[in-house]
Amino acid sequence: MNWKTLEDTHLRHLKALVFLLALLPLALLLTAAWQDNLGANPIEKITHNTGYWTLTFLLISLGVTPLRQLSGASWLVRLRRMLGLFAFFYACLHFLTYLVLDQFFDWSAIAKDILKRPYITVGFAAFVLLIPLAVTSTNAMQRRLGGKNWKRLHRLVYLIATAGVVHFAWLVKKDLSRPLLFAGILALLLVLRWINKLKVARLSRSYSTV
Amino acid sequence: MKLPCIPAIPASEITPRELFYQRRHFMQLALGGSAALLAGTAVGGEKLASSLSEAYGLTDKLTPLEDVSQYNNFYEFDTSKEGPAKMAGRLKTRPWTVSVEGEVRKPKQFAIEDLLKLAPMQERIYRLRCVEAWSMVIPWLGYPLAELLKQVEPTSEARYVEFVSLHDPEQLPGQRRAVLEWPYREGLRIDEAMHPLALLSFGLYGEVLPNQNGAPVRIVVPWKYGFKSAKSIVKIRLLKQQPTSSWMHAGPSEYGFYANVNPEVDHPRWSQAKERRLGEFLKRPTLPFNGYAEQVAGLYAGMDLTKNF
Numbered sequence: 001m002n003w004k005t006l007e008d009t010h011l012r013h014l015k016a017l018v019f020l021l022a023l024l025p026l027a028l029l030l031t032a033a034w035q036d037n038l039g040a041n042p043i044e045k046i047t048h049n050t051g052y053w054t055l056t057f058l059l060i061s062l063g064v065t066p067l068r069q070l071s072g073a074s075w076l077v078r079l080r081r082m083l084g085l086f087a088f089f090y091a092c093l094h095f096l097t098y099l100v101l102d103q104f105f106d107w108s109a110i111a112k113d114i115l116k117r118p119y120i121t122v123g124f125a126a127f128v129l130l131i132p133l134a135v136t137s138t139n140a141m142q143r144r145l146g147g148k149n150w151k152r153l154h155r156l157v158y159l160i161a162t163a164g165v166v167h168f169a170w171l172v173k174k175d176l177s178r179p180l181l182f183a184g185i186l187a188l189l190l191v192l193r194w195i196n197k198l199k200v201a202r203l204s205r206s207y208s209t210v
Numbered sequence: 211m212k213l214p215c216i217p218a219i220p221a222s223e224i225t226p227r228e229l230f231y232q233r234r235h236f237m238q239l240a241l242g243g244s245a246a247l248l249a250g251t252a253v254g255g256e257k258l259a260s261s262l263s264e265a266y267g268l269t270d271k272l273t274p275l276e277d278v279s280q281y282n283n284f285y286e287f288d289t290s291k292e293g294p295a296k297m298a299g300r301l302k303t304r305p306w307t308v309s310v311e312g313e314v315r316k317p318k319q320f321a322i323e324d325l326l327k328l329a330p331m332q333e334r335i336y337r338l339r340c341v342e343a344w345s346m347v348i349p350w351l352g353y354p355l356a357e358l359l360k361q362v363e364p365t366s367e368a369r370y371v372e373f374v375s376l377h378d379p380e381q382l383p384g385q386r387r388a389v390l391e392w393p394y395r396e397g398l399r400i401d402e403a404m405h406p407l408a409l410l411s412f413g414l415y416g417e418v419l420p421n422q423n424g425a426p427v428r429i430v431v432p433w434k435y436g437f438k439s440a441k442s443i444v445k446i447r448l449l450k451q452q453p454t455s456s457w458m459h460a461g462p463s464e465y466g467f468y469a470n471v472n473p474e475v476d477h478p479r480w481s482q483a484k485e486r487r488l489g490e491f492l493k494r495p496t497l498p499f500n501g502y503a504e505q506v507a508g509l510y511a512g513m514d515l516t517k518n519f
Contacts, residue, residue, distance in 0.1 A: 039292060040273075040281035040488050041344060104492055109484070117480060170479065173342065174460060175289035175389050 006075040018079055022086040025053045026093070043101045050094035055168065057087035058161045059185050066192035081137050084157070088134040091127050119170035126163035129156050161186055258413040259331060260351045266334035273346035277488050279420045283340065284441060285389050286375070286382035287422065293384075298421035301381045301442070306426050310358065312448035313368035318361070322426050326412060328361070329353035333416075334409060336432035338439075339471045339500045343493075345485045350430050351413035356404045358446075364400065368448035371403040372396070373429060373440040390456045396440040397453040397467065398431065399509075407432060407505055433502040435469045466519040470510070471500035475519050 006014070029049055032038050038045045061083035068076040103110050113120045133154055135141065142150050165186055169179035280295050287294040306322040320328075331351055339345045359371070377393035379385040385392045402408060409430040412419060419425035424441025431438050437457055447453075457465035464478050473483045473496040484493040499506050510518075 040277035041291070041486070043486070043491075044344070101491075106493075109481070112481070119479060174285070177289075177387075 004072050004074065006073075011075055011078060014075075015079065015082065018082060022057070022083070025049070025090070043097070047094065047097050047102060050090050050097055051168070054087055054090040054094050055161075055164050055182055057083055057090055058157070058164055059182065059189065061087055062157065062161055062186070062189050066189055066196070069192070069196050085134060085137060088130050091130055095124075095127050119167050122163045122170065123167035126160045126167060129160050129163075133157060133160075158190065256418045257416060258351050258418050260333045260413070260416070261330070263332040263334050266332070266336070268335040268337070268347060270335070270337060270347045271489075272335070272349060273488050275415045278346060278348055278414060279423060281488065282422045283342075283436065284384075284422055284424070286384045286392075286394065286442070288384050289389060294422035295420070297383060300383070301376075301421045301425065303421065303426040303442075306444075308427060308443055308446060310362045310446045310448075312372075313365045313450060314448050315363035315365060316361070320358075325358070325410075325427060329357040331412070336409070336430060337500050338430075338432065338436050339485060339496065341435040341437060341465075341469070341477060341482075343480065343482065343485050343496075345487050345500075347487075348414055349416075350409055350411045351416070352409045352411035352430065354406050355408045355410045355429055356406065358410055359403060359448075362448075364448050367450050369400055370449045370452050371398050371400060372445075372447040372449055372453040373398075373443050374445035374447070375440055376442045376444050391459045392456075393444075394440060394456050395453065396429075396438055396455045396457075397449075398438070399452075400448070401509055402431070402506075405506060405509065407502060433470060433499040433506045435471060437465070438469050468510075468515070468518050470506075470515065470519075471496060472498060472515055472519070474498070475516055 029046065033042065033046070061080055064076050064080040064083065068074060099105065099110070103113075114124050115121070133156060136145060136150065136153060145153065165179060165182045168182060169176060172179060281291045282294040283291070284294040284298075287297040287300075304322065307319050308322070308325060309317075309319045311317040330353060332353055333349055333351055335347060335349045337345060337347055373396045375394035375396075376382065377385060398408070409432075411424075411428050411430045412426065414420075414423060419428065421442075424439075424443075427443055428441040429439050429443065438455075452467055455465070455467065457469075458467060471482075476482050482496055485496045486493050497503070
């Protein structure tokens with residue numbers, strides 16, 4: 001069997017496995033909450049944890065294409081929608097934590113935050129931009145928009161991931177090591193895409209001259 | 211107008227405020243202590259005798275010892291909140307000396323044993339407001355910083371006091387990274403340092419300070435953001451000029467010399483109007499000077515606190 005291709009039954013099993021793995025961070029967080037194991041400031045911990053996993057899933061979903069190009073395993077792309085939707089799922093949890101646990105529907109404080117605090121402005125914008133991507137993630141919506149438009153819309157994910165990393169970097173008090181790690185990975189993934197684009201362009205040029 | 215009927219309670223039925231306070235304080239101490247035992251936390255454990263200073267009691271509910279000793283900002287160990295408690299075992303607090311020098315008539319090196327005996331140890335319950343918008347209530351043990359400063363007889367030139375914390379990357383692994391400029395430095399104006407609320411602290415919850423809370427000796431300045439209360443101090447210098455603290459050096463636009471708790475003056479990146487008291491769900495409004503305005507506002511009469519943040 002060639003590992004670069006995958007039969008449908010195997011892909012279904014793999015999808016189920018990835019689905020369960022992607023729920024693991026939430027399961028661990030809920031277990032810690034259940035056991036009163038979230039430390040002295042549980043709301044802060046939940047906020048940071050859901051934010052961390054939002055960024056992580058954004059970067060994993062952005063890593064699918066470069067990984068496919070490097071490995072040649074074409075089935076990887078069929079996991080991408082689920083990974084992207086998990087990024088949206090953790091982003092929703094992150095936003096709900098802020099809305100309910102942190103601010104408890106204090107709308108005036110929230111409005112002030114969004115307008116006056118750049119890190120919240122950027123984070124909120126990234127969350128809002130994720131919504132159309134999640135809504136248009138179905139096959140039907142993809143067909144309705146047409147491949148070209150759909151692709152153009154979903155390029156927003158580069159902007160969203162960048163905004164997410166900036167949101168993280170702007171909120172830490174002093175130690176930038178973790179936001180910089182996310183920024184480094186994001187930069188690497190973008191560079192890999194760019195290199196591949198150049199390669200494809202060169203190939204098509206050389207074909208056209210034949 | 212009819213006034214609502216107030217049931218008559220004989221005065222003898224009402225628990226005197228002090229007694230009520232002592233009882234609840236005793237219960238909180240007992241609860242906090244047992245919680246720490248259950249969690250097997252690395253606290254000093256050595257008892258430190260003191261008397262509760264009635265003038266410095268608070269009716270606020272105490273933050274449990276477990277939270278006080280497990281949720282720390284002490285970048286010399288680690289920049290996470292849980293890290294300091296895990297790493298704190300590396301710090302050796304004996305032998306320890308504190309050198310008091312600069313604009314003084316009698317500069318002196320104090321051994322920690324002598325500092326412990328320098329003045330009667332008091333228990334004082336203070337609110338601690340972090341610049342990150344969370345707060346705690348902690349029963350500290352110590353005596354006014356003024357007691358120590360009087361010993362060295364500051365000259366008329368001494369206008370500022372600088373506090374220098376231990377610098378030793380072997381014991382303080384966080385210092386291997388230049389997250390802040392090491393050693394950690396903080397400062398006060400001399401009248402702030404001499405104010406009776408400014409405490410030289412050696413313990414909390416009836417025992418010597420856990421290492422992660424700044425053992426063996428630290429200051430506690432309850433009307434300022436927590437980072438002003440320097441930990442694990444080895445040197446105190448009296449100066450003519452205003453010193454630059456580590457946080458001022460790290461972010462001059464974000465951290466000023468005064469750093470008085472002020473709900474009106476936001477951190478450039480977040481609001482200071484409210485705070486989360488650890489253990490409470492809803493945020494509470496932050497009070498000017500962290501609720502100590504009556505005692506300390508006079509120190510800043512005529513100053514623009516927006517500029518002198």
